[in-house]
Amino acid sequence: MIKARVTVTLKNGVLDPQGKAIEGALSSLGFDGVGHVRQGKVFDIELDGADKAKAESDIKAMCEKLLANTVIENYTVAID
Amino acid sequence: MKSAVVQLPGLNRDRDMVDALTKISGHAPVTVWQTETEIPDVDLIVIPGGFSYGDYLRCGAIAARMPVMQAIREKAEQGVKVLGVCNGFQILVEAGLLPGALMRNTSLRFVCKEVLLEVVNADTDFTRAYGQGQVIRCPVAHHDGNYFVDDATLSAMEDKRQIVFRYAGGTNPNGSLSDIAGVINARGNVLGMMPHPENLIEAAHGGTDGRALFASALDVIAA
Numbered sequence: 001m002i003k004a005r006v007t008v009t010l011k012n013g014v015l016d017p018q019g020k021a022i023e024g025a026l027s028s029l030g031f032d033g034v035g036h037v038r039q040g041k042v043f044d045i046e047l048d049g050a051d052k053a054k055a056e057s058d059i060k061a062m063c064e065k066l067l068a069n070t071v072i073e074n075y076t077v078a079i080d
Numbered sequence: 081m082k083s084a085v086v087q088l089p090g091l092n093r094d095r096d097m098v099d100a101l102t103k104i105s106g107h108a109p110v111t112v113w114q115t116e117t118e119i120p121d122v123d124l125i126v127i128p129g130g131f132s133y134g135d136y137l138r139c140g141a142i143a144a145r146m147p148v149m150q151a152i153r154e155k156a157e158q159g160v161k162v163l164g165v166c167n168g169f170q171i172l173v174e175a176g177l178l179p180g181a182l183m184r185n186t187s188l189r190f191v192c193k194e195v196l197l198e199v200v201n202a203d204t205d206f207t208r209a210y211g212q213g214q215v216i217r218c219p220v221a222h223h224d225g226n227y228f229v230d231d232a233t234l235s236a237m238e239d240k241r242q243i244v245f246r247y248a249g250g251t252n253p254n255g256s257l258s259d260i261a262g263v264i265n266a267r268g269n270v271l272g273m274m275p276h277p278e279n280l281i282e283a284a285h286g287g288t289d290g291r292a293l294f295a296s297a298l299d300v301i302a303a
Contacts, residue, residue, distance in 0.1 A: 014228060015255070017186045066145060069138055069174065071181040072228060 002047045002055045003080040008068045009040035043067055052079050081298040083109040083124040086152070088143045091130030091167060093276065100278035101126065104294040114146040119155055124297050127152075129166030129221070129276060139182060139224045140170030149175050161205055161297055162270045166222055169262075169272030178263055178272045179237060180229035185222070186255030192221040195251040197261055197275060201241045204264055206271045209292035215248050216289035218275035225254040225274040227263070234258065240266050245273055 010016050016038050023037040045062070047055045059077045068075040083101050087094050094111070101109045101124075110120055119125060132143035143149070149171070156162050156177060164172040172178045185191060194217055202212040210216065229237070234257065237243060245262035252259045254274070262273030277290030294300075 015183070015186065015226075017184050017188050017226075017255070021188055066137070066141065069141070069181055071173075071179075071230075072183065 002049065002052060004045045004047060004055060004059045005078045005080070006043040006045065006059060006063060006067055006075055007040060007078075008043070008063075008073050008075045010038055011072055011074055014072045055079055081105060081124060081300070082107065082120075082122040083126060083298065084112050084119055084122045085109045086112050086114070086125065086127045086148055086168075088114040088130075088132040088146065088148075088171075090132040090134055090143075091128055093129035093166065093278070096276075096278045097126050097128040097165070100281050100290070100294055101298070103281065104291060105298045105300055112148060112151075114143070114148045117147050117151055119148070119151045122160065123299075124161045124163065125152055125155060127162070127164040127168030127171050128278075129168060132167055132171065135224070138170075138174065140167055140172075140174040143167075143171045144174035144176075153177060156265075156270050159267070159269055163206065163297060164270075164272040165276055165278065166220075166225075166274055169274055170224065172270060172272045177270050178265055179233050179242075180227055180260075180263065182224050182274070183226040183228050184224050185226050185253070187253075190221075190223040191225075191253040192219075193253060194219050195253055195261075195275060196248040197245045198248040199244070200246050201244045201264070203241070204244055204268055204271065204296075206264070206293055206297045207244060209296040216292075217280060217287055218277055218290060219279045220253050220275045222254070222274055225256065227254075227256040227258075227260040227274075229257060237263065242266065244271060245275070 063075040199210040246259040277293040280290035
């Protein structure tokens with residue numbers, strides 16, 4: 001079995017109100033020196049088989065079709 | 081004019097929409113479940129508001145991949161009018177039938193209130209019963225109505241008059257780029273909007289400003 005981790009983040013220039021709220025909350029907790037915070041999503045996906053190249057291309061297709069909205073989001077894929 | 085209302089699990093404004101279409105056209109719309117792969121012959125397909133699939137992943141993301149959306153895409157390509165309201169708008173952008181994306185409101189709060197809308201383009205099949213530049217009242221109720229699109233696409237959309245409604249009078253409730261409340265595709269037969277015109281069509285609603293949208297789309301004389 002192959003394990004993949006997909007990380008989806010907002011593209012640069014896309015406003016992230018949730019990240020901003022978290023940024024403010026960290027400062028109000030007394031953490032100094034917190035710069036910009038951007039919130040994203042992580043998906044851990046298990047795939048049958050052992051072909052890592054195929055797994056990677058399948059996962060990329062999943063990102064393009066569903067996991068990420070490429071109008072506003074970027075994604076990265078890590079295969080374990 | 082015949083119409084259809086799409087039903088998906090988690091949508092909750094479908095009965096309001098059926099009611100509005102029935103009262104304005106005099107004919108009840110057909111309802112179409114998400115697993116349908118064919119849509120009856122109609123002139124207008126409406127995707128109503130709600131919280132399809134619990135807004136999981138992204139609002140409208142899962143609904144946009146259901147079989148009925150492929151059928152709607154084919155109808156839209158044939159020129160059938162498609163209207164998406166609120167979650168329906170989110171589903172249309174997720175399906176790629178309209179440009180842009182709808183993100184979390186900048187306030188991070190669910191907003192349920194009345195706003196003002198400027199009819200920016202009254203030359204569409206959905207707005208011809210309004211006057212150009214007319215300002216109307218309309219309710220909104222959403223958590224993710226913050227419209228975003230990249231600069232190049234926005235400029236192309238403005239050239240083609242694809243911005244149909246803008247929040248007016250400082251009532252932008254969600255931080256939407258350029259106060260955008262509703263957009264149409266380049267062909268002019270797919271409209272998406274966050275506000276709920278179906279909830280302002282009779283005296284009991286406190287106003288009838290939403291009526292002209294359905295009167296336009298259904299080709300009936302505005303009452």
